[in-house]
Amino acid sequence: MQPVFSPLPDDLRLALELxxxxxxxxxxxxEWALVQQHKKLSLASNQAHRIRTGKLVAFRPAGAFEAKARKNRDKDTGESEVWARYVGLPPAQAA
Structure with missing residues (x-):
């Protein structure tokens, strides 16, 4: 089988970015960092939840990251942001 070279599909590229x-x-x-922007606060809140709970594989184990959704106060566009930080392994998993 010969390899076929092409740009990485968007869903895989997004996973690698995560x-x-x-x-x-x-x-x-x-340290807190801005990790993504969304058009709606509900989408930002959902992603923050998925980071906190480890639903996104890149952010496992659950509880190792804190994440918050915030409305972007600098813009009147209604955009929202996801902020996150690594806090380390939860006490039960650190042992």
Missing amino acids: FDTAQALRDRRG
Whole structure:
């Protein structure tokens, strides 16, 4: 079978970006960082929940990251932001 070279599909590229983001947060433990912007607060809140609970594989184990959704106060566009930080392994998993 011969390989077929083409740009990475968007869903895989997004997954790789999430792993890169999670690693960058691990490298700077405890520091908050803007990780994504969304048009609606509900979408930002959903993503923050998925980060906190480890539903996104890149941000496992659950509880290792804190995440919050905030309305962007600098713009009148109604956009929202997802902020996250790495806090380390939960006490039960650190042992």
